Amino acid sequence: MRRHLVPAALLLPLALLASACGGNSSASTSTGDGTDGKGSLTLNVGDQKGGSEAVLRAAGELKSLNYKIKWSTFTSGPPLLEAVNAKAVDIGGVGNTPPVFAAGADSKITAVAAYRGRSKGDAILVPKGSKLKKAEELRGKSVAVAQGSSAHYQLVASLKAAGLTLGDVKVKYLQPADALAAFTSGKVDAWAVWDPYTSQVLQAKQGSVLTDGDDVVNGLTFQVAAPGALKDKKKAAAIRDYLDRLRRAQDWVYEHPEEWAKVWAKDTGLPYEVALASVKRTNATRVPVAIDKPLIASEQEIADTFTDLKLIPRKVDFGDFVDTRFNGDLPPSTTTPRPSKES
Numbered sequence: 285m286r287r288h289l290v291p292a293a294l295l296l297p298l299a300l301l302a303s304a305c306g307g308n309s310s311a312s313t314s315t316g317d318g319t320d321g322k323g324s325l326t327l328n329v330g331d332q333k334g335g336s337e338a339v340l341r342a343a344g345e346l347k348s349l350n351y352k353i354k355w356s357t358f359t360s361g362p363p364l365l366e367a368v369n370a371k372a373v374d375i376g377g378v379g380n381t382p383p384v385f386a387a388g389a390d391s392k393i394t395a396v397a398a399y400r401g402r403s404k405g406d407a408i409l410v411p412k413g414s415k416l417k418k419a420e421e422l423r424g425k426s427v428a429v430a431q432g433s434s435a436h437y438q439l440v441a442s443l444k445a446a447g448l449t450l451g452d453v454k455v456k457y458l459q460p461a462d463a464l465a466a467f468t469s470g471k472v473d474a475w476a477v478w479d480p481y482t483s484q485v486l487q488a489k490q491g492s493v494l495t496d497g498d499d500v501v502n503g504l505t506f507q508v509a510a511p512g513a514l515k516d517k518k519k520a521a522a523i524r525d526y527l528d529r530l531r532r533a534q535d536w537v538y539e540h541p542e543e544w545a546k547v548w549a550k551d552t553g554l555p556y557e558v559a560l561a562s563v564k565r566t567n568a569t570r571v572p573v574a575i576d577k578p579l580i581a582s583e584q585e586i587a588d589t590f591t592d593l594k595l596i597p598r599k600v601d602f603g604d605f606v607d608t609r610f611n612g613d614l615p616p617s618t619t620t621p622r623p624s625k626e627s
Contacts, residue, residue, distance in 0.1 A: 321349025327513075327522045328354050330364040330376025334552040336530060342547040343536035345529040351522045362386070365508060368393050374513035375523055380504040381434040384587045387605045388596035394514060395606045397507035397527045398579060399534065401570035402621045403497030405479030405562060406438045410494045411467060416474065419446035419495045425473035426454040428463035432595055437586050438497045439476040440593075445500055450593070467491070480554055483561040502582040503621060505570065514607060527610055531572040538568045538622055564625040571621055572614055575606050579617035 318337070319326075331337050337355050340346050346353070356373060358364040361382030367373040369391035386393045408427070410416045416425070419442055429436050440450055456463075456472055460481060467475040468490060475491075485491045497503070507527060513519040537544045544567070545560035552559070573579070580603045587600040 318355045319352055320346045320355075321352040323349070323351045325351040325518050325522055326354050327351055327519060327526060328356065328372065328374045329526070330367055330373035331355050331357050332361075332364070332377070333357060334548045334554075336377050338547055338551045339533045339537060339544065340529055342544055343533035345533045345536075351525075353526070365391060365393055368508055368510045371510055371512055373510065374519060375507055375509040375526065377505065377507050379434050380502060380506070380583065381432065381437060381586060383506055383508055383605065384583060384590065384600065384602065385432055385596060386508075387587065387600045387602060388590070388598060390598075392511050393508050393605060394511050395506045395575060396509045396514070396523065396610050397530070398573050398575050398617060399505045399570040400573045400617060400619060400621050401503045401505070401566060402624055403438070403499075403501050403503040403566075404624060405482045405566035406435060406497030406501060406503075407477065407482045408439065408442055408494045408496075409467070409475045409477060409482065409485050409491045410473065411470060411491045412489065414473070414492070414494075416494055419443065420448070422446070422474060422494075423448060423452045424454070426456055426471075427474045427476055428456045428458045428466050428472040429476040430459050430463070431457040432590070433478075434501065435476040435478055437589060438478075438501045440589055441500045442476075442495050442497070446495075479566045480558055480562040483558045483565060484554075487555070487558050487561055502579075502586075503570075504579065504582070504617070509607070524610055534570055534572060537563070537570075541568045541625055544568070566624075569621040569624055571619055573617040573619050574611040574614040575608050576611070576617050580606060582617070 329336065361378035362385065364373065364376045364378060365382050365386040368376060383393060383395055408419065416422065427439060429439050443449060443452065456466065458466060460477065463475055463477065466472045474494060509523060513523065541563045542560060545556060545563045548554065548563065549556045549559035583602045587596060587602055590596045591599060
C-alpha cells in the first residue's frame with residue numbers, strides 16, 4: 285500500500301492544531317460543555333484541541349478547584365481571541381501572532397502570561413529529493429505559508445537572515461491542509477509551517493528542514509485574557525490560580541514527554557510517534573517567562589513587520605495590550621528555553 289503523509293482522517297485534527305500558530309483561519313468554533321471544579325465562580329476558558337485542558341488533566345492540575353472552569357474549544361487562535369474580545373471567554377491560549385493581529389484590530393484583549401520555547405518545529409521544509417540546501421537558494425522559488433500565521437513571520441525573518449525579502453520568493457498563501465497537498469504533490473518548492481506538521485513530514489520521510497526558527501523568531505506563546513475579567517477581583521484571583529496550574533503542568537510535560545505525547549496523540553488523533561517528536565522538539569522546551577520590556581519589544585517587531593506588509597491596517601503599540609501583574613518571580617523573557625529532547 286502506498287504510504288500517505290497524512291491520512292485523510294488526520295487532516296481535521298491537524299487543522300485544529302493549526303491554531304497553535306494562529307493563521308487567519310475563518311473556521312468556526314465548537315463550544316464544549318465540559319466543566320471542571322466547583323463553586324459559585326465560573327472561569328470561561330478558551331482552548332484548542334490537545335491544549336490547556338488536556339495538559340492540565342494529564343498533569344493532575346484540575347483537582348481541588350474552588351471555582352469552575354467551563355471549557356470552549358476553538359479551531360484557531362483568531363476566533364478564540366474574537367471570543368475574548370466579545371467577553372464570551374475570560375482567558376485562552378494562543379501563539380505569538382494572533383495577539384498582534386487582534387491588537388491591530390483594536391480588540392479588547394490583554395496578554396497576561398507567556399512561555400518561551402525553542403522554535404525548531406517552526407521550519408521551512410523542502411520535499412524529498414529537493415536540490416535546495418540553504419535558505420539563500422529560495423530566490424525565485426515558490427513557498428507555501430498560511431497568511432498572517434507565525435509561520436508567515438518565520439518565513440519573513442528567515443528570508444531576511446538569508447539576505448532575501450518576501451518579494452524575492454513566490455508566496456503561495458495556503459492553509460495547512462491545502463499546503464500539505466501542494467507540498468507532497470510538488471506544486472510548491474518549500475513550505476513554511478510549524479509542529480506537528482514539521483514532525484509529520486520528517487517522520488514520514490517526505491521532506492527535510494531547509495532552515496528552522498531557532499534564533500530567528502521569539503518562540504513565544506501566550507495566555508490572553510479579557511480586560512473585563514481582569515477588573516473583576518474574584519475572576520482575577522481565579523486567573524492567577526489557573527496560570528499557576530498551567531505553569532506547573534508545563535514543568536510536568538518536560539519531565540514526562542512520553543506520557544504527555546500519549547495523551548496528546550489520543551486527544552488529537554495524531555500518530556504517537558509524531559506527537560512524541562513534536563513534544564520533544566517543541567512543546568516540552570517551553571518555560572514560563574515574565575511579560576517584560578524585551579518581550580514587548582519582540583512582539584512589537586512582529587507587529588511592525590506585518591504593518592509594513594500591509595497585513596495589519598494600523599500602527600500597533602503592543603505594550604498597550606499586556607498586564608504584568610501575574611509575573612511574580614518568573615524569569616525574564618530572554619531566558620533560554622529548555623533543551624530539546626529530540627532523539
